[in-house]
Amino acid sequence: MAEVEETLKRIEAHRGVIGTIVVNAEGIPIRTNLDNSTAVQYAGLLRNLTQLARSTVRDIDPQNDLTYLRVRSKKYEIMVAPENDFLLIVIQNPCE
Amino acid sequence: MPVPNSNAAASVRKGSTAQKVPGAKSSKTASKKKDDEEGVDTGDGWDEWSHGKALIKPPDQLELTESELKEEITRILTANNPHAPQNIVRYSFKERSYKPTSVVDQMAVHFVLEGSLLHQDSDEARRLRAKEGLVEGTATVDTETEPDEEKPETPATPLEEVDEAGEEDRPDSVASKTDKKEPKVTNQFNFSERASQTLNNPLRWEIYDAYIEELQKQEKNKEKQKAAPSKKESDKSKKKMMLMETQNDDISKVGKASKTFERMANQNTFDDIAQDFKYFEDASDEFRDQEGTLLPLWKFQYDKAKRLSVTALCWNKKYQDLFAVGMGSYDFTKQGHGTLVFYSLKNSAFPEYIYPTSSGVLCLDIHAQHSHLVAVGFYDGCVAVYNLKEEGTEPVYKSTAKTGKHTDPVWQVHWQNDDMDNNHNFYSVSSDGRVVSWTLVKNELVFTDIIRLSLNGAVSEGPEGAQQPSIACGTSFDFHKQIDYLFLVGTEEGKIHKCSKTYSSQFLETYDAHSMAVDAVKWNHFHQKVFISCSSDWTVKIWDHTISTPMFTFDLNAAVGDVAWSPYSSTVFAAVTTDGTVHVFDLNINKYEAICQQQVVAKKKTKLTHIEFNPIYPIVIVGDDRGYITSLKLSPNLRKKPKGKKGQELPKGPEVEVAKMEKLLSLLREPDQSTV
Numbered sequence: 001m002a003e004v005e006e007t008l009k010r011i012e013a014h015r016g017v018i019g020t021i022v023v024n025a026e027g028i029p030i031r032t033n034l035d036n037s038t039a040v041q042y043a044g045l046l047r048n049l050t051q052l053a054r055s056t057v058r059d060i061d062p063q064n065d066l067t068y069l070r071v072r073s074k075k076y077e078i079m080v081a082p083e084n085d086f087l088l089i090v091i092q093n094p095c096e
Numbered sequence: 097m098p099v100p101n102s103n104a105a106a107s108v109r110k111g112s113t114a115q116k117v118p119g120a121k122s123s124k125t126a127s128k129k130k131d132d133e134e135g136v137d138t139g140d141g142w143d144e145w146s147h148g149k150a151l152i153k154p155p156d157q158l159e160l161t162e163s164e165l166k167e168e169i170t171r172i173l174t175a176n177n178p179h180a181p182q183n184i185v186r187y188s189f190k191e192r193s194y195k196p197t198s199v200v201d202q203m204a205v206h207f208v209l210e211g212s213l214l215h216q217d218s219d220e221a222r223r224l225r226a227k228e229g230l231v232e233g234t235a236t237v238d239t240e241t242e243p244d245e246e247k248p249e250t251p252a253t254p255l256e257e258v259d260e261a262g263e264e265d266r267p268d269s270v271a272s273k274t275d276k277k278e279p280k281v282t283n284q285f286n287f288s289e290r291a292s293q294t295l296n297n298p299l300r301w302e303i304y305d306a307y308i309e310e311l312q313k314q315e316k317n318k319e320k321q322k323a324a325p326s327k328k329e330s331d332k333s334k335k336k337m338m339l340m341e342t343q344n345d346d347i348s349k350v351g352k353a354s355k356t357f358e359r360m361a362n363q364n365t366f367d368d369i370a371q372d373f374k375y376f377e378d379a380s381d382e383f384r385d386q387e388g389t390l391l392p393l394w395k396f397q398y399d400k401a402k403r404l405s406v407t408a409l410c411w412n413k414k415y416q417d418l419f420a421v422g423m424g425s426y427d428f429t430k431q432g433h434g435t436l437v438f439y440s441l442k443n444s445a446f447p448e449y450i451y452p453t454s455s456g457v458l459c460l461d462i463h464a465q466h467s468h469l470v471a472v473g474f475y476d477g478c479v480a481v482y483n484l485k486e487e488g489t490e491p492v493y494k495s496t497a498k499t500g501k502h503t504d505p506v507w508q509v510h511w512q513n514d515d516m517d518n519n520h521n522f523y524s525v526s527s528d529g530r531v532v533s534w535t536l537v538k539n540e541l542v543f544t545d546i547i548r549l550s551l552n553g554a555v556s557e558g559p560e561g562a563q564q565p566s567i568a569c570g571t572s573f574d575f576h577k578q579i580d581y582l583f584l585v586g587t588e589e590g591k592i593h594k595c596s597k598t599y600s601s602q603f604l605e606t607y608d609a610h611s612m613a614v615d616a617v618k619w620n621h622f623h624q625k626v627f628i629s630c631s632s633d634w635t636v637k638i639w640d641h642t643i644s645t646p647m648f649t650f651d652l653n654a655a656v657g658d659v660a661w662s663p664y665s666s667t668v669f670a671a672v673t674t675d676g677t678v679h680v681f682d683l684n685i686n687k688y689e690a691i692c693q694q695q696v697v698a699k700k701k702t703k704l705t706h707i708e709f710n711p712i713y714p715i716v717i718v719g720d721d722r723g724y725i726t727s728l729k730l731s732p733n734l735r736k737k738p739k740g741k742k743g744q745e746l747p748k749g750p751e752v753e754v755a756k757m758e759k760l761l762s763l764l765r766e767p768d769q770s771t772v
Contacts, residue, residue, distance in 0.1 A: 001348045008347070008354055010446055014361045022347050031347055058301035068356070079360055081353035088350040090357050094364035 016093040018076060023047065023087035042078075046089055050082050177204040359442045366444065369393050373441070373715065378731040386685050388692045388733035390678060393715065394444040396421075396725040400452075401435045406719025408460045409708045414467040416712050417441040418448065421725055424456020424475055426705075431456060431475055436482065439725070451482060451489050461522065463511045471522045471534075473506030479524050479534060481541070493541045495534070500543035502526035507571045513580070523575070525585060529567030531595070547600050549587060572617050578624055584641075586614025592629055594641060607644055609637060616658050622666035622753035626761070630656040636671050638683075640761060647764050648687065652679055658706045660716075664735060666753035667760065672704035672718055680734050683760055692734055696726055 012020055012033050019034040021042055029039040054066040069080040076093045184197040214221040363370055373393050381388060401423045408422030417440050424434035434456035438449040455476040463469040468484040472491070478501045480491035495501040504527035511522045512533075521535040529549040535542045549568040569588035576582040581597040582604075590610035593603040610631035620626040626647075630636045632655040637646040654673035662668040667683040676699075680692040697704065697720055706719040714730045 001346065004348045004351045004354050007351075007358055011354065011358050011361055014358070014445065015365050017361055020357075022350055055299060055301070058304075059299055062301040062304035068353075068360075070360075077364060079357060081350070081357065083353045084349040086347075086349045088353045088357060090361065092361055092364055094367065 011090060014092075016095075018091040018093060020091075021087075021089040023089065025085035042089055042091075043087065046078070046080050047087060050080055050087065054082065175202065177202045179204065358446070359440075362443050362445055366394065373713075373729060376729070381731050381733040384733065386691055386733060388680065388731040390680070390692060390694050390696065390716070390728040390730060390734075392696065393727040393729055394441065396439045396444055396447075396727070397723060398423075398435065398437050398447055398450070401437070401723050404434060404456070404723050405703075405721035406705050406723060406725060407434075407456065407458050409706045409717055409719050409725070410460055410462050411708055411710055411717075412462050412467050413464050413711060415440075416710060419708070419710075419717060420460055420462055420470060421719065422457035422460045422472065423723060424458055426721070434474070436460065436470070436472060438484070441727070449484060451491075453480075458505055459508045461509045461511050463520065466520070469511075469520065471509045471511060471524075473509045473524050473526075475505045477502035477504055477506060477526060477528070479506055479509060479522075479541070481522075481536065493536060493539075495541050495543065499541055500532065500545075502528050502530060502532070504528040504569070508573050510573065510575055512575070523573070523583075525570040525573045527569035527571070527588065529569060531570060531573065531585060533597075545600070546597060547585075547595055549585060549593065569613075571613050572615060574618050574627070576619055576624070577621065584617050584619070584627060586617040586629060588613040590614060590631065590633070592617055592639075605641070605644070607639065609639075609646075610635060615656065616660075618659065618661055620666055620757065621661050621663055623757040623761075624754075626666075626757060628659055628661065628669060630659040630671055632656070647761060648683065650679075650681065650690075652677075657704055660707050660709055662709050663711050664714075665737070666757045668734065670707055670709070670716060672707045674703040676700060676702050676704055676720070678704065678707065678716070678718060678728070680730070682734065682736065684756055685736065687760070692731075696728060697724070 008020055008022070008031070011017055019032065019038075021029050021034065021039050022031040023043040024030045027043055027047055029036070029043050032039040034042075049071075050066070050069060053069050057064050057066045066082060069082075071078045071080075072094075076091055079090045079092070081088045180200055180202050182200065184200055185194050186197055187193070188195045214224065372391060376391065378389060378391065404423040405425055406421055407424045407426065408420075410420045412418040412420070419439055421437045421439065422434070423437065425431055434453045436449075436451040436453060436457055437447040440448050453472075453474065455474040455478065457472055458475055459473040461471045463471070470482045470484065472480045472482060474480070479495045481493040483492045486492060502524065506524050506526045509522055509524045511520070515521055515535065517537075519535050519537055521533055523531060523533050523546065525531050531546045531549070533544045533546050535544070549570050550566060568591070570585050571588050572586040574584050576584075583595055583597070585593045585595055586609070587593070590608070590612055592607040592609045592614060594605040594607070595603050609629050610633045612631050612633040614629055614631050617627060617629045620628070625640045625642060626638060627641060628636065628638050634651055634653060634655060636650045636652060636656055636659055638648040639646050650671075652671060652673050654675040654677070657672050657674060659669060659671040662670070665682070665684075668681065670678060670680045672678050675695075676697040677693055677695050679690040681690050685691055696718055702724075703721045704718055705721055707716055709716050714735055716728050716730065718726050718728065720726070
């Protein structure tokens with residue numbers, strides 16, 4: 001548990017990383033360094049997107065599964081990983 | 097007048113119901129007779145109307161007398177069929193006469209309907225059931241295709257919660273049904289009962305998941321049946337564990353993902369380096385006339401080991417992006433703790449594994465087959481074995497004073513092939529003049545002295561006549577790649593001894609290599625006779641082990657810390673010096689000079705201590721005395737393969753490399769005339 005905590009701290013301290021959010025199975029952010037309203041908004045929106053992406057991947061081949069989803073926009077990159085019903089979200093500005 | 101009449105009328109009415117005359121006529125006669133009392137009941141208008149009715153009389157009406165009208169006739173209902181004949185007569189052949197049948201069947205059938213119920217166990221029912229089984233099979237196939245056809249029509253995915261709830265309800269009902277009808281296989285996807293039908297539109301992968309779950313349940317049931325009582329207990333305890341886990345809102349569930357995300361974040365930040373590592377080939381090498389360059393890639397640094405210098409480097413053979421770094425200090429006065437760190441190229445910001453040690457690490461080796469075992473030699477003379485798969489920062493094996501640890505720093509360790517009992521073992525060499533073999537037997541580290549290095553190779557006579565063998569200090573060694581028992585040891589006096597594992601008292605041969613300590617000695621990966629040595633006396637020498645003088649000598653203007661052969665060519669090697677320069681040589685191209693001499697560290701005061709080539713990628717890692725590890729990419733000129741003649745296919749493989757080297761050596765050997 002402490003290792004994961006340390007890893008998340010390091011990610012947050014990494015150059016260009018704006019924030020991290022860990023969302024539990026119920027859709028509630030349990031650990032984040034952003035403000036609550038932003039975190040909740042990200043959690044809600046990305047949950048749906050992840051579901052859709054996962055559904056797409058599995059529809060094509062049911063033995064496959066989604067591991068990571070990276071959405072790159074003009075301002076930053078959002079990285080999402082669904083794992084064990086939890087969701088890990090990292091927002092980074094890649095070119096600083 | 098009306099009152100007495102009404103009484104009489106009531107009694108006559110009763111009588112009229114008992115008449116045999118049809119009801120319509122009787123009512124008419126009644127009305128004809130009692131028009132007065134009817135008129136009284138309803139009023140005057142009614143009187144005139146009833147008069148009109150009373151006048152009509154059918155012509156064929158029976159004329160009955162008063163007494164006959166009053167006669168009461170009883171009607172009896174019997175169970176006899178009125179249509180049944182009362183006297184059936186049959187001819188009896190026995191008595192040769194007509195005989196009346198005594199009992200006539202009185203049953204009258206009013207209505208017949210053929211029913212479709214069958215008793216379960218009757219033949220007919222069994223036959224039907226068998227037919228039903230076949231029909232069901234074809235029916236399920238039909239219904240399965242339906243969900244697939246529905247799928248493209250559905251636009252949006254249904255909410256997962258609704259689906260889960262739906263699926264949970266179905267298996268329960270389905271389970272009860274399957275018990276009753278065994279040959280019929282029903283599940284929530286092709287079982288359709290109108291009463292419980294909901295619009296589900298299951299997706300292809302939901303169907304797949306449900307089938308996989310069902311399969312796992314069946315397998316579990318089979319296992320349970322095979323080993324019933326003991327497993328039940330373990331299952332209970334497992335169930336408890338499961339409950340505990342699901343209740344925790346633990347972020348350790350995203351452990352794996354967070355590790356990968358750290359790498360992703362690094363990839364984004366150092367995107368250009370990653371691209372260079374993979375794809376960049378310096379095009380200007382064509383114009384550089386045989387010379388090459390080294391492109392700096394990632395830099396690795398561990399915060400807590402800033403004051404330490406890199407004392408050992410080793411690539412992992414199995415996971416070729418993972419390398420081990422031993423950190424300690426070469427300075428006799430500045431001895432403290434040390435660390436063993438593992439880095440991956442995928443994450444240059446933070447090590448993958450960290451092991452702090454009490455004494456400085458001087459050497460390390462990763463096992464070739466079991467890449468989770470790492471042998472480490474320390475400044476205080478101990479050796480230890482770490483298992484990367486184990487949790488915790490302590491080594492799994494460690495030598496102590498009792499178990500034969502060295503009395504001087506251990507300069508080199510090397511894993512060997514498993515011995516006859518399939519135990520892992522490794523060798524170590526130290527300044528105390530011993531070459532020791534350590535075997536991992538169960539929980540212990542068992543040591544065996546292989547050889548004691550003495551100055552003269554044999555027992556020497558001391559000045560007072562006492563026969564005291566003076567001990568040489570071993571500083572490096574290397575084992576032959578093919579010949580198992582053969583190895584080389586470099587000493588502090590500058591000599592290299594060729595030894596055999598089996599002879600403990602004598603050396604096979606001694607080479608007077610250098611004037612100062614031999615820092616590294618390495619066999620060539622391809623050519624079996626060639627080895628290289630480097631020393632603090634500024635020289636690098638290449639030898640043929642059958643010849644006592646060096647084949648090549650190179651002077652590098654500064655103390656050489658380390659030298660390494662490249663894994664892709666028999667004639668390419670690299671050396672690092674204390675002035676921060678990396679020298680790369682290719683004997684095939686230039687026998688006298690380096691084809692690349694490049695400074696890779698910023699400050700001139702930084703000394704480079706070690707260098708290692710990656711087994712598959714064209715990169716080298718260089719460690720320095722400030723605790724930095726720099727990775728460099730070799731430009732194409734440094735990686736040249738021999739060119740074939742026009743039209744000939746380029747030969748590949750180790751034989752080519754061997755041949756290349758042999759050609760070079762043969763040019764040098766002609767004056768020696770020592771080839772066989």
